[in-house]
Amino acid sequence: MKQIFLTLLLLPLIFLGCKETTTSPIITDIDSIYIDGNSSYSFYSTDKIDLNLTAKVVHTNGSIGDATDSVFWSSSNSSVLVVNKNNITNGIKNSGDADIIIEYKNFRYTIPVHLIALTDFNISAPSQDINSTGVYLLKASGNFEDGTQKLLQTNFVWDNNGSFDINETDYNTTININTTGIYEINATVFPYDDDINKTKTLEYNISE
């Protein structure tokens, strides 16, 4: 019995010969985070923004991984730009600057975003005059501060006081007029932005 105990007690001493000590970390660390894509963005204020961005983490060993779900996403000005997790959409303002921000504890990265402001706009029925019952296509186009003219996609609303049907898609709006009378069609841009809130009206007399 005595020999057995002593033998068992001596067995662990075998590892006393082990002298290894690791002096370089085997677990890498976080060096930085960033948003994959452009270093800045510029959008026309009535273009429909629908960006899905990706956050990356750079490790101290040089490897890069996906951190989209780990970081906290935000907008520096949600009136200009709405950030919902990694999805970026329009705010309610016609002009301004905002940053897309990602953060995780001490780490932070921002991307500046600039809105190109709408200066004026027009609505029209480009294909034909509206003077009888039927379905008509309406368009809204705008002039922007950089001189560009383009169709409006978002941040404007059509209104006809409920007198006929309006069907809207991003670029095309159709109206369905099925009775005679005098109709007003209103279009308002940036209804929640007091700096530019403007309404344009078309009036039609439907006689047949």
Place this chain on the structure above:
Amino acid sequence: MKKLLLFLTILSSLYSEATFYVGSSIAYQYEILSTGKKKAFNTTENINLKVGYGDIKAYSVEFSVDYAKNDSNIVSPNDEDKYGYNIELLKSFDYDLFFIPFVKVGFGSGTMKAQRELQTKISYGSYNFGAGIYIPINKDFDLEFGYLYKTVSYEKFTLLDETIELNSHQNNSYAGINFRF
């Protein structure tokens, strides 16, 4: 698991001719760490101070604190020394020899400062299993030689794109002295 060990500890003390004792020991520690993908090794010395209650020839329960000098850099470029505590239950066997063999089980916990971006203090927990012998010198003092194995789980490390788990197998050979009241 911890509650069960504590319950067994308390239960065991009721059935022994128990006395309080204090002790200290020095251990030679060899630890094999693994993340699953990578391995690391740490060889160091460990100083342990303990307070126990029990019968040297039956059961006892021990609470100990330990300090391990750490020269390795495994979780960061500057890993510092380790401080921990352990609670262990011992069962001794009286075979009427000049020594008294024992086995012990328990658990422990500890902490270590490190130089990481998100974690400057790393915690760990362990389950402990050991065996050894007491060699009584007189009625008050006894020498203790033993081997203690610890399976250690360290706090998880987040890298944002993944979480790293670090576990280790720790081998301790130790020698110490106890004073029984």
